[in-house]
């Protein structure tokens with residue numbers, strides 16, 4: 001890219017202007033954390049039904065209130081669309097935004113399966129638009145530091161990764177128990193330890209999964225062994241029946257990293273040296289809920305004229321969904337085929 005183009009792109013994106021599709025729980029947390037980024041603003045929000053997003057728009061002082069998702073993606077003041085609908089509806093909303101030529105950040109899981117994620121990636125490449133999965137954990141400051149520690153060679157070659165995400169889902173999460181609505185622990189929270197393992201070890205060469213399914217056919221507890229060509233193993237577990245400690249450990253030939261209390265939210269971590277057992281706690285002070293770091297990455301990429309994040313490229317999002325597809329196949333998780341959502 002030449003320097004003129006870079007400066008024109010920078011000027012265009014002085015403020016990154018967001019449009020929100022799916023103004024629910026996580027969208028509210030996202031908008032609230034975006035307030036920590038002075039060069040980002042939420043300028044538009046859309047809802048499926050007329051007038052239902054007024055409270056959300058008032059709460060976050062959002063000037064453009066649209067009565068359809070199509071109006072959000074066609075809003076000329078929107079640079080990037082944040083898709084925060086329930087997972088079976090990510091594909092249609094993301095495709096709508098890509099076809100309108102907008103940059104898009106799509107909540108996790110990106111799509112219900114790898115095939116749909118490939119279609120989105122192809123569409124974005126054909127249109128030349130930016131596209132990224134909103135796997136916010138990958139951009140958290142402690143995860144950035146952990147990648148640096150590993151790249152420095154301090155813990156040697158990674159031999160094992162263990163990570164879990166267990167939370168007790170109850171009446172406040174009815175969707176989690178309904179197969180047609182993309183329910184189940186694997187897609188909702190199991191994706192976090194799988195993505196963490198993929199960040200460190202890449203795509204597994206062998207997958208062994210076991211799960212307990214509900215009467216309605218969603219996985220309530222799932223455990224997976226991921227074996228890699230390097231010889232490294234990851235063991236990941238997820239459940240929506242109980243709150244597990246949710247830490248993670250990365251063990252190498254020269255030492256290990258212990259992340260607690262919850263590896264996927266802003267936290268600190270400890271590096272333990274093999275042999276001596278010396279422990280260094282690496283404190284990472286943090287304000288806010290951590291959802292803004294992925295937005296900052298979107299802004300950084302747009303200003304550089306990139307259509308993918310090098311930290312979470314589409315190939316890795318697709319590969320994570322391939323792993324999830326295989327886990328789903330082994331445990332007998334059968335989601336219905338995608339049906340088009342209303343624009």
Ligand SMILES: NC(=O)c1ccc[n+]([C@@H]2O[C@H](COP(=O)([O-])OP(=O)(O)OC[C@H]3O[C@@H](n4cnc5c(N)ncnc54)[C@H](OP(=O)(O)O)[C@@H]3O)[C@@H](O)[C@H]2O)c1
Pocket residue numbers: 021022023024025026027046047048049052053084085086087089107108109134136188
């Ligand atoms: N990154 C994270 O930490 C995190 C945390 C929680 C959830 N998530 C992800 O974010 C997505 C949304 O989760 P959420 O908990 O925010 O959901 P939510 O509170 O139920 O909100 C989803 C919004 O999507 C819209 N929507 C469109 N089609 C819908 C449908 N058929 N049924 C229900 N709502 C529909 C609704 O907005 P309108 O009526 O205004 O159109 C609704 O308010 C999920 O894919 C989930 O995996 C991520």
